[in-house]
Amino acid sequence: MSGKVKQIIDAIVAHRSRGNPTMAGFVRAKLMLKGIDPSKHTDTTSDDPEVLRKLEALARELGVDLSAQPAGVSWRPPPSSGPQR
Amino acid sequence: MPVRTAHATVIGADDVARAMRAELASVEPVVVLYFAGGRRDPRALAEAMQRAFPGALVVGCTTAGEREGRAWRKGSVVAMALGSEIVRDAAVAVIEDVRSRADVKDALAPLETHFGRPLSSLDPSQHVGLLLIDGLSNAEERLMDRLGDLTDIPILGGSAGDDLTFTSTWVAKDGMAFTNAAVLLLLEPAVPFRAWKTQSxxxxxxxxxxxxxxxxxxxxxxxxxxxxxxxxxxxxxxxxxxxxxxxxxxxxxxxxxxxxxxxxxxxxxxxxxxxxxxxxxxxxxxxxxxSDIVEDTRRALATAREELGGASALIGFDCVLRTLEIETRGLVEPYGTIFEGIPTVGFSTYGEQFLGHVNQTATMLLFG
Known part of the structure; x- marks a missing residue:
């Protein structure tokens, strides 16, 4: 399989940054600190199963809808441990 | 007054707290931060400091050196009282057993209860987190990674020290002191702020x-x-x-x-x-x-100050490797001048946090 890692990275960045370039930079930096370099994953690079597993788990926790394209990614509040206003 | 700093060199916990109470009396604090070097009982100090400031969130840790303004100290206690003109709201949580606990979400529940929403939905332009963590825990990376998943708000901090004895380091909140733990202080500043890291x-x-x-x-x-x-x-x-x-x-x-x-x-x-x-x-x-540690740090602070249009208070976490370099190279005075005119407290750390865990770095929070 290829390109799935990039798709999930793009979806996570879009979800967390909400279009804010500074926040997008922070999200990418956090991925780098996890050992996932966004610049190394393209539409055609092979998907590392371990990286894929990590990203899918993260996306699930954040409530990122991976079935949507990054530009139109839908958002729902992630599972919460606290009260919602 | 919106902010004031103080220091004490007396040893007894009650004596320290009494001195701090007197020095910081002009502030009605929302938050009191303290950083303590020297041979003091961390539990007694935590208790005494909370008693001295009963209406405030009192948070602190042990250090490998302390900064108050341009002064660099060792074996002292430094403190900063932040009033409501600087901090609109604040909450604190302790994360115990950082070395081996499976997850931290439950430990952060008091923060979510206080602010009435999940950490994931807090606005990063309106909130900032200060983390103090046991500097001997080896748990900083895992904790920062998890915090980074749970929230987008900037979190910066330092790993507590113990005057380079590497025996035990402590973090404190609500009159209690802990090892193998971290304290996360969540602030909603009343003024613009900047959090950044600088490394030379x-x-x-x-x-x-x-x-x-x-x-x-x-x-x-x-x-x-x-x-x-x-x-x-x-x-x-x-x-x-x-x-x-x-x-x-x-x-x-x-x-x-x-x-x-x-x-x-x-x-x-x-x-x-x-x-x-x-x-x-x-x-x-x-x-x-x-590169040039004095010039790089000066420039970084100047940039943040210019972006904010002023500086009302600064909290800094400076790696002990940097402070050792500054001391060895005779740069204590010139480095200290960087903080001239800004109410500043900080301490020399066993590690620093900004997005993740880093070394030989200074992480800083500037209030505008």
């Missing part, structure tokens, strides 16, 4: 890929398929027996764009290199070269 290194055009390691133990066994110490020395162009002498000026960095997240080597162990942080297998690290 430039990247060289040489890299090392981690090919074998004990990540949890912070040990790299091999770079580029070769024994780590030998390969590190080879890339620096020096004999292997001289490698340790170059650690201070040539640590390694995980480059995120142009920004290094410093990974500092601690010691050589056999053919391996022990670091002050986790270095996962497959990581490509760039060799760094030391």
């Amino acid at each position: 290194f430039r990247p060289l055009d040489r890299t090392l890929r981690v090919t074998a390691c004990d990540e949890a133990g912070r040990v790299v066994h091999a770079f580029d398929g070769k024994p780590a110490a030998a390969r590190y020395a080879e890339v620096l162009g020096i004999p292997p027996e001289e490698l340790a002498h170059h650690f201070q000026n040539h640590p390694l960095g995980l480059m995120v764009g142009d920004e290094p997240f410093v990974r500092s080597p601690q010691q050589i162990r056999g053919e391996s290199v022990v670091f002050y942080c986790n270095v996962p297998e497959g990581t490509v690290l760039t060799v760094l070269e030391a």
Whole structure:
């Protein structure tokens, strides 16, 4: 399989940054600190199963809808441990 | 007054708290931060400081040195009282058993209860987190990674020290002190603010890929398929027996764009290199070269101050490796002038946090 890692990275960045370039930079930096370099994953690079597993788990926790394209990614509040206003 | 700082050199906890109460009396604090060096009972000090400021969130830790304004101290207690003109709202949580707990979400529930929403929905332009963590826990990376998943708000901080005895470090909140723990203070500032990190290194055009390691133990066994110490020395162009002498000026960095997240080597162990942080297998690290620590830090603070249009208070976490360099090179005075005119407290840390865990870095929170 290829390109799935990039798709999930793009979806996570879009979800967390909400279009804010500074926040997008922070999200990418956090991925780098996890050992996932966004610049190394393209539409055609092979998907590392371990990286894929990590990203899918993260996306699930954040409530990122991976079935949507990054530009139109839908958002729902992630599972919460606290009260919602 | 919106903010005031103080210091005490007396030893007894009650004496310290009494002195701080007197010095900080002009502020009705929302938050009191304190950083304590020297041989003091951390539990007694935590208790006494909370008693002295019953209406405030009192948060502190032990150190490897303390800063108050331009003054650099050792063995003292420094404190900052922040009033409601600076901090609109605040809450604090303790995360115990950081070394081995499975997750931290439940420990952060008091923060979510206080602010009435999940951490994930807090506005990063309106909130900032200060983290103090046991500097001997080896848990900073895992905790920051998890916090980074749970929230987008900037979190910066420092690893508590113990005057370089490496025996036990403590963090404190609500009149209690803890080891193997972290305290996360969540602030909603009433003024604009900036959180950043600064490190005085430039990247060289040489890299090392981690090919074998004990990540949890912070040990790299091999770079580029070769024994780590030998390969590190080879890339620096020096004999292997001289490698340790170059650690201070040539640590390694995980480059995120142009920004290094410093990974500092601690010691050589056999053919391996022990670091002050986790270095996962497959990581490509760039060799760094030391630059001007006074000028770089001055510029970073000046930039933040200019962006905010002023500076009402500064909280700083400065790596003990930086403070040792500053002392060794006789730069205590010029470095201190950087903080002239800004109410400042900080301490010398066993590690720093900004997005992740870093070394040989200063992380700072400036209120405008």
